[in-house]
Amino acid sequence: MSTTVSTPASHAESANKRYFFDKFGLTERLLERCLGEALSAGGDYADLYFESIASTSIGVDESLVKSASQGVSAGCGIRVISGERTGYAYTDDLSSERLLRAARTASLIANGPTKELVTGFNANESQRPSLYPIPAADSDASLAAKLSLVMRADKAARAFDARIVQVRASYSDELRRILIAASDGTFASDTQPLARLNVFVIAKDGARNSKGTSGGGGRVELDFFEDTKSPEHFANEAARQAILQLNAVAAPAGEMEVVLGPGWPGVLLHEAVGHGLEADFNRKKTSAFAGLIGQSVASSKVTVVDNGTMPSRRGSLNVDDEGAATQETVLIENGVLKGYLSDKLSARLMGIASTGSGRRESYQHIPMPRMTNTYMLNGEDVPEDIIRSVKRGLYAVNFGGGQVDITSGKFVFSASEAYLIEDGKITAPVRDATLIGNGPEALKYVSMVGNDLALDEGIGTCGKDGQSVPVGVGMPTIKLDRMTVGGTGN
Template sequence: MPRASATTTKRPTPAQLAPLATRQVAAAPLLPQPQLERLLAVAMERGADFAEVYVERGLLTAVVLEEGRIKSAQTGLTQGVGVRVISGAKVGYAYSDDLEEAALLRTARTAAMIAQGGGSEQSYKVSRTPAPSYYKVPTPLADIDVARKAELVLRADKAARGFDKRITQVNGSYADVTKRIAVGNTLGHYTEDTQDLCRLSVQVVAEGKNKERRTGFYGGGGRVSFSHFDTFTPESVGREAARQAIATLGAAECQAGPQTVVLAPGWSGILLHEAVGHGLEADFIRKGTSLFAGKVGQKVASDLVTVIDDGTVANSRGSINVDDEGVAGERKVLIEKGVLKGYMYDSFNAKLMGQRSTGSGRRESFKHMPLPRMTNTYLAPGDHHPEDIIKEVKRGLYCAHFGGGQVDITNGNFVFEVSEAYQIEDGKLGRPVKNAILIGVGPEALKNVSRVGCDPMPDPGLGTCGKDGQSVPVGVGLPTLRIDNMTVGGTKVA
C-alpha cells in the first residue's frame, strides 16, 4: 500500500501534511463491469455453486500525537480485488492488489482451484441493485486537509492537560477512511457503496499521591462528516478522558464476590456485544459451538431483555448501507422479551442452514472472506428511571466505563475489566473502586437482569470488533441496566 509519512516537532502546516490522494483518485471507477463479469466467468470455469467479486478502494488518514506533539501524520491508498468461489461447503478465496487484467484472472482461477468444482466456462451478467442510504457525507473525509485533522488532536491534548495539573501524559490519535466498494456475483447482483468513517480518541495518565497512576480513555466518531467535531469537540474528548483518570485517583480496592451491578448507559453495551452478540453469529450456530445453538423460540433471558442488531442507524460507526456481500443492512431483533428470535446470517452460512442473509456478511478488507458479524448491537430501553434503579440498590457496584474483555463462545463465560467504578451504598454512589472485574456467563447474566432504564444511549463511536483475525467497526448501546447476583472479581474479599 503506498504510504507517506511526516514526522514533526511542531504544529504541521497544510503543505507539510497535504494528502497524497486526490479527489480524482477517490472518484475513479472501481472495476469496469465487463471486466468484473469476465472474472466471474473464469471463477466458475471449474464449476461451482456461486462466485463473487469484491472490489475495494480506500483513502486513509492517520494522525498520532505523543508528548504534546504530532508524532506522525500519514495518508495512504489501499485497493484490491477479492474473488470467492463456493462449491457446497467448500470455499475458495484469493485476492490481488494488482489490478492488471492478467493478475486478476490468475486470482479468479486460484479461487476456482481451491473450491475444486468441475465444469466449463459460462458467461455471467450483472445489473445494478440500488442501495439504501443511512449515512451521507457531502464532503468525503479524504478531501479534508490533514492539517485540520491534526488540529483536532492538538486541541484535545491541550484540553486534557488543562483539566488538572495531575495529568502527566496524553496520547491522541485521529483516523479516517473514505472507502468505496463494489460487489458482483453470479446471481446477477451488483452493488456499490461509499463508506466514510472517522474516529478521534485520547488516552491520558494521571499521577496522584505516592506515584499512583490512573488512566482514562475517551473518543468517538462514526460515518459522519468532519463537521461532527464542531459539536463532538476535541475539547470535550480531552476533558472526559482526563476526568476519568482523575476520578479514580485514590480509589479503594474493589470487593470481590457476588453483587448487584448497575451498568451506566452507552459504552457499557460492549458487555452485551461480547457476552451475547458473538454467540448469535451464524457460523458459531452452524458449527454448534455456541451456547445459543438450537434455542430459537426458547427463553434465554429476563422478560425485560430485548436485544437488537441494527445496521440502519443513521451515521453510526457500525452502520452499513450494504454488507460486504452486497446485501442491504437490516434491523434484526435477536432476543425479544427474553425469547431468542434468530441469528445473524451471512450468505454462505444462510444457504447451508436453509435461511436467508440478514445483511451480516462483513470483512475487514479485500484480503479477507466475509464472516457473519454484528453492526450496531444494543439493548432496547425499559420503563425504569435511572435514578430509581440506583436508589433501589442497598449495596452494589456502579460500572461507569469498561476496559477490555473476552468471552468463550462455547460456554458463554466472559470476563470484563471495569475501568471506572463506584460503590453503591444505600442507594447512592459512593467512593471509586479499582481493579473491578465482572465475571459471568452470558445467558445467566441476561436472566438476572432486573431493571432496564428508560435512557437508551449509543456509544460515541469507539468500537472495533475482532474475529478470526479481522477487525470491523461496530456500535453498541445500552440504557442503565441492573444485573443481580453478578460475580465481581477484585482484590478485597468480602
C-alpha cells in the same frame, strides 16, 4: 453468455461504479470473465469484492506530532464457495491478467462441472437515502484542520488538572469505496467514510498512577468534531476518568447486584451475547445459543437488536460486504431468541434469510457474519429507581478489555470506571473491578431495564478470527440481580 445491468442505480451508486471502471479500467465484460473463471471448476457461488481506501492518521504525544500519514490502497478479493468450503484469492494489481489469475486460484477449491452464471447483474442496492455523507477529497487545508483537532485535545487534557502528566491524542479517518459483483446477479457499490478522535491520559499523584481514555466519531465529516463532540469534550472526559481513579478504593469481591450504566457498557452485551448469535458459530454448533431459536434465553425484560441502518453510526453500512442491504434484526425479543446474524454462506447452509451481516476487514479477507450496531432496547424503569433498589452492589459505567468463550458463553470484563452502591446511593469510585459471568445466564438475572438507552460515542472495533471491523454498541441502565465481581477489597 452476456451480462447486463438490468436496473438503474441512483446517481451516487452509479458514480461509485464509475470510479472503479474509470480509475482501474474495469468493464462489465471483465467482471463476467472473472466470475466465469472462478466457477470454471464448479462451485456453487462466486463473488468479486473490489476495494479502494484513502486514509489519514495523525498522532500527538507530549504535544509533539509523533506520527502522520496519508495513504491509498486498492485490491480485489475473489471467493468461490463449494458446499461448506471456501476458496479465496486476492490481488492488489487490478489488471485483467492478475484478476483472472486470482479467479483461477480461488476456483481450485471446487471440483465439478463448470457453473453457469446467472444471466444479468442486478443493481440491487437499496434505493433508500445514504446513511452517511460522502466527504469531499482531502486537501492541505483539511489536513491542517485535522491536526488542529488533535492539538486542541492535547491542550485541553493538560489544562484539566495539574496531575495530568502525559497525554496522547490521535485522529484517523478513511474513505472506503467498494464494488461487489457476484454469480447470483448481485452488483452493488458504496462509499463509506469513517473517522475517529481518541484521547489517552495518565495522571499521577505521589506514588499512585491512573489512566483515562475517551474518544468518538462515526461515519461523519470533520465538522462532527465541533460543538458537544469537540476535542475538548473527549479530552476532559479522559482526564476526568484518570483523576477520579487516583482516589478510587479497591473493588469488592464476590457475588452481588450489579448495575450497568447506559451507552458503552453495551460492549458487554456485544461480546457476551452478540458473538454467540452470529450464524456461523451456530451452524457449526459451537455457540452456547445453538439450537435455541424460540426458547427463552434471557429475562422477559430483555430485547436485543442489531441495526446496520442507523445514520452516521460507526457500525452502519448502506450495503454489507456481500452487496446486501443492511437491516434491523431482532435477536432477542422479551427474552426469547428470535434469530441469528447471517451472511450468504450461513443463510444458504442453514436455510435462513441473510440479514445483510456479511462483513470483512478488507479485500484480503473473506466475509463472515458480524455485528453492526448491537444494543438493548429501552425498558420502563427510571435509572434513579434502579440505583435506589440496590442495597450493596457495583455500578459499572465504563469498560476496558475483556475475554469471551463463544462455546460456553463465559466472560471476564474489566471495568475502567465503577462505583460502590451502598443503601441505594452511588458512593466511592473503585479500581481493578472485573465482571465474571456467563452471557446467556447473566441476561436471565436482568430484573430492571431503564428508559435511558444510549449508544457509544463511536469508538468500537470488533475482532473475530483475526479480522477487525468498526461496530457500535449501546444499552440503557440495567440491573442484574446476581453477578460475580472480582476485586481485592472487602
